[in-house]
Every structure is written in C-alpha cells, then in structure tokens.
Amino acid sequence: MLPFAVRYYEIAARRSPLCVGIDPAPETLAAWDLPFSAEGARSFGLKLVEVTGERVGVFKPQIAFFERFGPAGFQALSDVMQAIADAGALCLSDVKRLDIDHTLVAYAGAWIGQDAGFPSDAITVGAYTGARALRPVVTRAAEHGAGIFVLTRSSNPEGLELQNARIADGRTIAEQIADEITAFNREVADEATGPVGAVIGATLDDAMPVLDRLPQSLILAPGIGAQGATISDVARRFGPHARRTLPAVSRQVAKAGPGGNALIDVVTKLTDEAARLLD
Numbered sequence: 275m276l277p278f279a280v281r282y283y284e285i286a287a288r289r290s291p292l293c294v295g296i297d298p299a300p301e302t303l304a305a306w307d308l309p310f311s312a313e314g315a316r317s318f319g320l321k322l323v324e325v326t327g328e329r330v331g332v333f334k335p336q337i338a339f340f341e342r343f344g345p346a347g348f349q350a351l352s353d354v355m356q357a358i359a360d361a362g363a364l365c366l367s368d369v370k371r372l373d374i375d376h377t378l379v380a381y382a383g384a385w386i387g388q389d390a391g392f393p394s395d396a397i398t399v400g401a402y403t404g405a406r407a408l409r410p411v412v413t414r415a416a417e418h419g420a421g422i423f424v425l426t427r428s429s430n431p432e433g434l435e436l437q438n439a440r441i442a443d444g445r446t447i448a449e450q451i452a453d454e455i456t457a458f459n460r461e462v463a464d465e466a467t468g469p470v471g472a473v474i475g476a477t478l479d480d481a482m483p484v485l486d487r488l489p490q491s492l493i494l495a496p497g498i499g500a501q502g503a504t505i506s507d508v509a510r511r512f513g514p515h516a517r518r519t520l521p522a523v524s525r526q527v528a529k530a531g532p533g534g535n536a537l538i539d540v541v542t543k544l545t546d547e548a549a550r551l552l553d
C-alpha cells in the first residue's frame with residue numbers, strides 16, 4: 275500500500291482536499307426522515323457516499339454516532355466504510371483513540387491494516403498519555419500505508435486553556451505535541467509528508483506557532499460550517515500550511531440533504547473552495 279500522504283495528495287488533486295464527515299446525529303437522522311437506529315445511521319452514510327462519493331476524496335465517519343447503536347451500529351459503520359472504499363475515496367475513521375502503548379497496540383490492530391476489524395486509511399488519536407506513547411500506532415500506520423491525525427489544537431473553545439498551557443521549557447502543550455509529531459515523521463518517513471498528521475481547528479486564530487512546527491504533516495481542520503469557520507478562514511489562518519490541510523465539514527453538508535441535488539450543490543461548492551487551498 276502506498277503511504278497515506280501519497281494517496282491523499284493524488285486524490286486531493288484529482289477530486290479535492292475536502293473531508294466530508296459522516297455524523298448520523300439524532301437531529302440529522304430526523305431531518306432526513308430516517309429512524310434513530312443502526313439502520314438509520316447506515317442509510318444516512320450510504321446515501322451520503324452514494325450521492326457525493328465521486329466528488330469527495332476523503333470521508334470521515336465519526337464512530338460515536340454508530341457506536342451509539344451497539345453491535346448493529348458497528349456493522350452499519352463497516353458497511354459505510356466498504357461503500358467509501360467502493361467509491362474510490364479514503365476513509366479517515368474519527369475514533370480519537372489514546373491509551374498506554376501496550377493497549378494502543380490493540381487499537382492500532384483494530385483500525386489499521388488489511389487484517390484490522392475496521393481497516394481504515396487513517397484514524398484520529400489523542401495524545402493525553404503523551405505523544406511518545408503513540409509509537410505503536412505510528413509504527414503500524416507506517417507499515418500499512420495508513421495515516422494518523424493527532425488531536426493537537428481542537429476546534430472547541432474549552433480546549434484552549436489546556437492545549438495552550440506551558441510546560442517547563444516554555445513550549446505550550448500543543449507545541450510539544452507538534453514537535454513529537456514531526457520527530458515521528460522524520461524517523462519513519464522518507465517522503466516530504468509523513469504518516470503522522472495533526473488535528474488543528476479551523477476556528478482558531480492563533481494556530482500558526484503550532485502549524486510552523488508541523489512541516490511534514492497533513493492537517494485535519496474541523497470546525498467549518500456549524501462551528502462557524504469557513505474554508506477561506508483556513509486559507510487565511512493557515513497560510514502556507516493550507517496546502518497540506520484537509521478542511522472537514524459534517525453538519526453543513528448533512529443539512530443540505532436528504533435531497534440529492536442540494537447535496538451535490540453544497541459538496542460541489544465546498545470541493546471547489548477546498549481545491550483552491552492547493553493553489
């Protein structure tokens with residue numbers, strides 16, 4: 275399998291850097307006239323991928339909204355992941371895993387690699403147990419051509435105090451995580467862009483010092499639409515790093531549905547805007 279970044283850049287150039295979230299939230303299922311059940315979540319995901327799958331390069335199922343329905347929800351997630359693969363798009367599973375390294379081996383086996391329970395092209399992870407603890411996931415991602423995105427600066431205001439707190443050497447916690455991400459990429463990747471990306475909210479005005487520490491990372495930027503940011507904000511706020519950024523949108527797309535034409539209209543507008551980040 276080619277490295278995730280290689281596969282991402284290829285599809286971003288051919289389709290768009292846009293990342294469409296698949297978040298079958300209760301209010302979304304109601305608006306789409308779907309039941310609040312695993313079957314509703316499955317129908318929502320399959321329809322979104324069926325209608326927009328030729329235009330979108332990366333889908334991001336948020337597993338919380340599937341896990342909510344227990345085993346049937348996980349089966350629905352698996353079906354949606356297969357549909358993403360069939361559409362020729364990449365699947366970034368939003369699982370936000372974190373733990374000690376021994377347990378992370380199991381999480382890595384669950385989400386990364388052809389023999390995984392839920393084989394994903396990329397996943398999201400957390401670093402509260404220390405970014406260095408992520409080594410088993412980084413290793414497995416590098417071996418299997420997968421990507422990982424480490425939550426570094428979240429899009430929500432509640433994260434600010436913790437993520438901008440300073441450690442003994444004067445760096446913020448987010449800066450320290452960014453440095454560890456870059457150290458991993460230098461260690462495991464020959465390519466300019468390594469397998470370890472970062473999640474940095476599109477809503478943030480002050481992310482540049484962290485972005486500057488991530489020269490070899492893809493950046494996942496949630497917070498567009500429902501949380502108030504726009505793709506133009508990403509271009510303005512992320513400067514030279516916008517070329518490596520996947521702007522992520524969930525509710526803004528879902529709100530346009532369930533009608534197919536409106537969904538295609540909103541996705542076409544957003545994919546066009548996102549494509550300009552590559553200029």
Ligand SMILES: O=C(O)c1cc(=O)[nH]c(=O)n1[C@@H]1O[C@H](COP(=O)(O)O)[C@@H](O)[C@H]1O
Nearest residue numbers: 336398428429430473496500501523524525
């Ligand atoms: O990792 C994420 O994707 C994520 C990180 C973050 O800082 N903020 C954030 O909103 N997200 C996720 O991105 C999606 C945002 O959804 P919308 O606000 O509807 O576009 C949700 O699935 C969130 O769980």
